[in-house]
Amino acid sequence: AQSVTQPDIHITVSEGASLELRCNYSYGATPYLFWYVQSPGQGLQLLLKYFSGDTLVQGIKGFEAEFKRSQSSFNLRKxxxxxxxxxxxxxAVGGLNSGGYQKVTFGTGTKLQVIP
Amino acid sequence: SQTIHQWPATLVQPVGSPLSLECTVEGTSNPNLYWYRQAAGRGLQLLFYSVGIGQISSEVPQNLSASRPQDRQFILSSKKLLLSDSGFYLCAWTRLAGDEQFFGPGTRLTVL
Structure with a gap:
């Protein structure tokens, strides 16, 4: 079964500092990997996705993520x-199930606080 | 362009009352549709998905049901709400299997 672990529930960084959010996944084949962002009370917006190819993926808002198969990780950086x-x-990690649809499993999320 | 709508935005219901949440997608056809529930600190739990009209698959046994009466309409229902049904409900769609999911704005449900 596929799963996603986000070990950091809450992270606080200073404005202007660098950021890395950790993500580890479990999936039997090459996964589809996603990072979404959610503002309070809102839906989720896609930041970036990895399906294949270059393991360093660029997203919106200056975010990037690197797929490391050997570590089963897909950490987000800015x-x-x-x-x-x-x-x-x-x-989130996705893949096709026996019914042919995309089953996506989400991590429990990391709340980012930015201090001035 | 494609848009996804959910209503109502917020809902407060007593225990034992019925529920109907609606999700509609515009600007695309034959989308894959999903219902998720989000509880604090627990991420998103997939409740139902649909690959076509009248085709509903349930991911977890529960007090809820879903229906897809039209291609771009997805409804989440309950006959009798439980306290544990409280949460933030999100509808999402994809064009193709493996593609990114587009999420609606969500419905905040509070069961008292």
């Missing part, structure tokens, strides 16, 4: 955090 990045971040 060189310089802005106050508007404060939100909850979800890592």
């Amino acid at each position: 060189p310089s955090v802005h106050w508007s990045d404060a939100a909850e971040y979800f890592c």
